[in-house]
Amino acid sequence: MDPSKDNSPKHGPPSRAILPPSLSGARGKYEKARSVSYELQNAFDDLSRKVEPELNPGEERQEPDAKSGLELASLGVELALKKKEEILLERQVIIEERDANLIGPHIATKRLRASDHRYVSAGNELWKQQQKKIRFDDPGVIRLLDPRSGSISTCLLALYKKCDGLEKTKKRPSTFRSDTLTYYAGQGSDFNEESGLVWCHITGKWWAANQIKAAYIVPFFLDSDDIGEMLFGSRAPSLRRAGNALLLFSQIEKWFDTYHLVIVPVDSTETPITRWKVDIISPDIRKSYYNSSENRGQDLDGKELQFQNNNRPVTRFMYFHFMMALVRIKDVKRQGWQDVWARYYQQRPFPTPGNYLRRSMLLALATHYGTADMEVVASWITDHGFDSPLMLTDEESTEAARRVHAAVNKAIARAETGPKDGSDDEEEDSDEGDSDEGDSDEGDNEIDMEG
Numbered sequence: 283m284d285p286s287k288d289n290s291p292k293h294g295p296p297s298r299a300i301l302p303p304s305l306s307g308a309r310g311k312y313e314k315a316r317s318v319s320y321e322l323q324n325a326f327d328d329l330s331r332k333v334e335p336e337l338n339p340g341e342e343r344q345e346p347d348a349k350s351g352l353e354l355a356s357l358g359v360e361l362a363l364k365k366k367e368e369i370l371l372e373r374q375v376i377i378e379e380r381d382a383n384l385i386g387p388h389i390a391t392k393r394l395r396a397s398d399h400r401y402v403s404a405g406n407e408l409w410k411q412q413q414k415k416i417r418f419d420d421p422g423v424i425r426l427l428d429p430r431s432g433s434i435s436t437c438l439l440a441l442y443k444k445c446d447g448l449e450k451t452k453k454r455p456s457t458f459r460s461d462t463l464t465y466y467a468g469q470g471s472d473f474n475e476e477s478g479l480v481w482c483h484i485t486g487k488w489w490a491a492n493q494i495k496a497a498y499i500v501p502f503f504l505d506s507d508d509i510g511e512m513l514f515g516s517r518a519p520s521l522r523r524a525g526n527a528l529l530l531f532s533q534i535e536k537w538f539d540t541y542h543l544v545i546v547p548v549d550s551t552e553t554p555i556t557r558w559k560v561d562i563i564s565p566d567i568r569k570s571y572y573n574s575s576e577n578r579g580q581d582l583d584g585k586e587l588q589f590q591n592n593n594r595p596v597t598r599f600m601y602f603h604f605m606m607a608l609v610r611i612k613d614v615k616r617q618g619w620q621d622v623w624a625r626y627y628q629q630r631p632f633p634t635p636g637n638y639l640r641r642s643m644l645l646a647l648a649t650h651y652g653t654a655d656m657e658v659v660a661s662w663i664t665d666h667g668f669d670s671p672l673m674l675t676d677e678e679s680t681e682a683a684r685r686v687h688a689a690v691n692k693a694i695a696r697a698e699t700g701p702k703d704g705s706d707d708e709e710e711d712s713d714e715g716d717s718d719e720g721d722s723d724e725g726d727n728e729i730d731m732e733g
Contacts, residue, residue, distance in 0.1 A: 304378055305375070305384075309378075315364065315371050316368050322357070323361060329357060333350045333354045351418040352415060352419055355411050355414035358407070358410075358411030359411045361407075362405075362411055366401060366404045369400050373397050376390055376394055405684040461523070463480065465527075466481070466483070466593055467481075467591040468590060476488075478491050480529060482531045483530065484530055484534050484545075485534070493532055494529055494530065494531060495532055496527050496529060497535040498521075499603050501689045501692070501693040502522050502526070513602065514638075524593075525593075531573065537579065540694050540697050542566060542567045543562050544603065545603070545604070546631035547559075548586055553633050556592075560583060560584065560585045562580065563611060563622050566617075597632075601639065606647070608623060642679040643683065643686075647686060
């Protein structure tokens, strides 16, 4: 395909405009990578036609010989890697154009989201080509780390069948909201309040039930095909239980889901953690109202959450949201992100050490869109990561991180547009009965929040 005719963003202010050197350099690198991708794509298409020719409807495809199959898969890996590099450079161009006021923030956000989708697709293609390469390079042996046993299995793709579209997206449990209200004693009727009122943990007030959301901390659809296991280890409570939720006023939930605010411990030495507070990490919401014209985002900064009983959210899930917020604001170069990273590097909000996420996953998530501040990332791994019998290869960690980022991006997009039917449901296109509603053990979370 001619690169001049694809769907990439079109660039170019008036020819006489003087561009910032950083933007000119970014555009030059992007165009060079784009040209290389174009040449690789042509080579891959040519070889594909020879190795995997088009078939008539009644013909059966023959298995290619090992040599040509390996050659095609190797070229596919090279192409996918170059595509990922091209998209990263494109993202940098978008950010430079936004910072130079050549495009507005809304357009930049839209283009970055489109690049997110292409980056995920390129990662998916890389994963498939890597599996083909392994199959031809070492027939009959395709590695899969089974998170539950730490052993080697024969098909890595089974771990990702849902994310590759081979299985319907699961719907959250139909009782999730009621379970969350029960877990946190969040209904006004339990406290002689007016019927129909529900508690908000952040505002510390009762609101009309339709204004309060049972907000997921970690997107629930990570709790499939062992992705949650790869992130949190075998001791991780189910992502579908109420320990993975907070009760939040609807606009505050949107800010939480889009990583404009995080929730961190009040006391960084407290174990287990019982007190939580809000930190605003985006200047964009400080002047914005969350309740008509009465309350602004800045009023929430430093505010301690108020709970009606002794139940609390699972700490490692809260840490995941915090960590993904830092990764997100770095990825999109949100205003002031460097200051936020510096602040949390100097002032650690979570108890240390805290075995919250697998070390290899921490590294893969933090560097998904390229190199981060490795000194900060290394400190996260030292302080808040854990090792276990599950040893992921670099490719497996990268692929799992890609799935996590895809799920997080999906949750962000949904938070910004709202559910189709105005409900709390995360998904509408899935099987109803496929949940673990009867397998709830929220009470364990107070005992094993840190362990």
